[in-house]
Amino acid sequence: MLASRYTATLASSSFRMTRRISIPHIQLTRHYLSYSSRNKSTVALSSDETIEEYRCTVPSNTHTRNPIPDFNDARVTYENKSTIELLRAAACFQSCKFPLLVENAESLLRTSRTIFGGTIIDAILKATIYGHFCAGEDQDRIRPVMQRLENSGIGSILDYAAENDDGDSTEQPITDQAMVTAREYDYESEAHCDKHVSTFLQCINDVASMGGGGANENHGYAAIKITALGNPKLLARLSTAIVEAKRLFAAFDQNGNGLLSREDFEAGYNRFFVDGDVRIKEIFEEFDPHETGYIDYITWSMMLSPQDLPKIIKSCQAAGRLSTACPTEEEIELLDAMYERGLKLGKEAAKSGVRLLIDAEQVRYQPAIDNLVLGLQRQFNVGGDKPIIYNTYQCYLRDSPERLRTDVERSERFNYHFGAKLVRGAYMESERELATSLNQPDPIHPTIEETHKCYNDSVDYLLRHSTESDLNVEVMCATHNQTSIVHAIESMNLFGIDRSASTICFAQLYGMSDQLTFNLGKHGYRSFKYVPYGEVDEVMPYLLRRARENSAIVGGATIELDMITAELGRRFQVLS
Numbered sequence: 001m002l003a004s005r006y007t008a009t010l011a012s013s014s015f016r017m018t019r020r021i022s023i024p025h026i027q028l029t030r031h032y033l034s035y036s037s038r039n040k041s042t043v044a045l046s047s048d049e050t051i052e053e054y055r056c057t058v059p060s061n062t063h064t065r066n067p068i069p070d071f072n073d074a075r076v077t078y079e080n081k082s083t084i085e086l087l088r089a090a091a092c093f094q095s096c097k098f099p100l101l102v103e104n105a106e107s108l109l110r111t112s113r114t115i116f117g118g119t120i121i122d123a124i125l126k127a128t129i130y131g132h133f134c135a136g137e138d139q140d141r142i143r144p145v146m147q148r149l150e151n152s153g154i155g156s157i158l159d160y161a162a163e164n165d166d167g168d169s170t171e172q173p174i175t176d177q178a179m180v181t182a183r184e185y186d187y188e189s190e191a192h193c194d195k196h197v198s199t200f201l202q203c204i205n206d207v208a209s210m211g212g213g214g215a216n217e218n219h220g221y222a223a224i225k226i227t228a229l230g231n232p233k234l235l236a237r238l239s240t241a242i243v244e245a246k247r248l249f250a251a252f253d254q255n256g257n258g259l260l261s262r263e264d265f266e267a268g269y270n271r272f273f274v275d276g277d278v279r280i281k282e283i284f285e286e287f288d289p290h291e292t293g294y295i296d297y298i299t300w301s302m303m304l305s306p307q308d309l310p311k312i313i314k315s316c317q318a319a320g321r322l323s324t325a326c327p328t329e330e331e332i333e334l335l336d337a338m339y340e341r342g343l344k345l346g347k348e349a350a351k352s353g354v355r356l357l358i359d360a361e362q363v364r365y366q367p368a369i370d371n372l373v374l375g376l377q378r379q380f381n382v383g384g385d386k387p388i389i390y391n392t393y394q395c396y397l398r399d400s401p402e403r404l405r406t407d408v409e410r411s412e413r414f415n416y417h418f419g420a421k422l423v424r425g426a427y428m429e430s431e432r433e434l435a436t437s438l439n440q441p442d443p444i445h446p447t448i449e450e451t452h453k454c455y456n457d458s459v460d461y462l463l464r465h466s467t468e469s470d471l472n473v474e475v476m477c478a479t480h481n482q483t484s485i486v487h488a489i490e491s492m493n494l495f496g497i498d499r500s501a502s503t504i505c506f507a508q509l510y511g512m513s514d515q516l517t518f519n520l521g522k523h524g525y526r527s528f529k530y531v532p533y534g535e536v537d538e539v540m541p542y543l544l545r546r547a548r549e550n551s552a553i554v555g556g557a558t559i560e561l562d563m564i565t566a567e568l569g570r571r572f573q574v575l576s
């Protein structure tokens with residue numbers, strides 16, 4: 001009966017984390033005290049504040065004037081491109097304009113492979129779309145590409161881009177057709193995951209050997225996807241367990257103030273667990289090491305590791321959603337192996353000084369991904385002078401501002417440097433389809449304007465926070481949206497952040513939006529290309545997903561196509 005009451009409580013109380021959660025002033029930890037003595041707030045933007053309100057608080061003595069580059073400067077954009085490359089780029093962008101072709105590209109490719117054979121089709125792809133958007137099959141082939149970018153002042157972010165082609169997958173789609181477009185790494189075996197780790201280690205070493213970890217350290221980034229390190233199904237299960245653990249916090253927090261006093265904790269514990277008389281004191285003290293008298297969600301989430309759940313649910317009054325979501329012993333072993341893989345990569349990145357960007361993936365995996373990333377950040381973003389581990393925030397998600405604030409606050413409380421890659425999000429269509437099919441609320445902002453606002457506000461928030469924190473805060477604006485880039489530069493000027501500072505950098509995908517990357521690089525901004533690489537048949541699903549899911553990108557490519565056409569016209573005129 002108690003269990004059904006628990007289930008009912010959870011079902012009726014949608015978990016609310018919309019406020020900033022903080023420990024009350026009198027209970028500040030040592031770090032908080034030193035922070036408050038600087039009279040600076042950890043969190044710049046509450047949900048109802050806007051950038052206009054920050055602007056009032058910006059010191060008037062900031063004189064930084066970072067110029068806005070001329071993004072139409074075709075000479076700078078294409079000076080390192082041959083005419084053949086421009087013709088190929090024009091053909092690629094032109095073909096992206098045919099929705100029928102983009103929509104059916106995968107089946108077309110499969111059929112062509114069957115008819116003409118892999119070798120011929122691979123050769124055609126290498127000369128066309130693969131050649132334009134991808135740097136090569138392996139490290140040896142991508143080195144010259146990285147060097148060429150480096151010569152133009154552009155850094156490389158190596159991104160091993162193999163994705164599962166659903167047609168050949170050994171995994172069944174988890175629920176429905178929506179999964180087909182929202183891809184992940186194909187899980188074949190644990191050995192396959194170990195192979196991914198070796199590839200990623202090589203990738204980190206390559207970045208380091210290009211000067212990424214040394215004197216030219218601002219140019220050192222590698223990107224990975226966590227779905228490559230373990231079974232995505234396990235990530236989905238773990239994510240459910242983490243969400244249920246969050247719900248448990250909400251169920252304990254009866255007055256909804258985001259804080260559990262000793263009394264709240266005691267009442268909550270006794271409602272759901274059987275051993276309150278012997279365990280409450282011990283657990284509360286463990287969760288509240290600084291004796292603040294309160295537990296908030298940050299501490300709760302740090303203390304309640306998913307690996308601890310089987311132990312915890314043993315004393316549940318009765319089985320409920322938490323018990324159902326709880327991983328089995330066997331799953332915990334696999335999870336440990338996945339965490340171990342992440343740890344290995346974190347260690348290598350820290351050793352060579354290469355920043356490791358963890359890509360954001362689908363909502364159903366993200367809580368588990370975040371959990372792993374937070375652990376790595378706590379371990380590898382301490383000491384030194386920069387964050388080694390970056391998490392990615394998808395600003396199309398309604399809950400991304402809250403997640404960002406909570407993670408920033410967590411980094412302040414646990415004293416580690418904070419690194420964030422800001423994107424809008426690549427899985428909009430499939431997320432929406434999935435939410436509809438599961439009868440769940442749409443996790444994505446209802447309009448693109450709200451996504452744009454969320455993106456720009458997040459940039460402002462992090463830039464401001466970087467000026468206030470004693471720790472190093474770094475943000476990568478990973479976007480093809482020129483307006484957002486201009487907004488970020490204006491915000492840098494507002495907060496007095498110079499373009500050469502490690503606080504902010506910009507990144508676009510290889511083969512796209514060169515007018516942004518190269519003009520930013522030319523004007524002294526820290527500018528990067530996300531450089532995908534991998535075998536042709538492994539990378540093609542990634543490329544086609546990019547083309548299909550990001551119809552906005554394809555639309556944006558019109559500007560590029562016009563610029564390329566104009567540049568080709570200019571070159572042919574010179575020749576004639």
Ligand SMILES: Cc1cc2nc3c(=O)[nH]c(=O)nc-3n(C[C@H](O)[C@H](O)[C@H](O)COP(=O)(O)OP(=O)(O)OC[C@H]3O[C@@H](n4cnc5c(N)ncnc54)[C@H](O)[C@@H]3O)c2cc1C
Nearest residue numbers: 359360423424425426447448451478479480481507530552
């Ligand atoms: C360097 C780099 C790294 C990236 N890494 C990741 C990653 O780790 N994870 C990931 O998910 N994506 C990643 N992306 C892709 C990114 O999330 C976007 O899909 C892509 O860049 C398009 O967004 P934009 O900001 O460039 O441009 P824009 O063209 O301005 O915005 C298009 C985006 O707006 C959003 N949008 C479109 N229509 C609507 C609507 N009706 N309502 C609400 N929102 C809408 C969608 O997110 C869409 O992709 C990365 C992109 C880059 C450049």
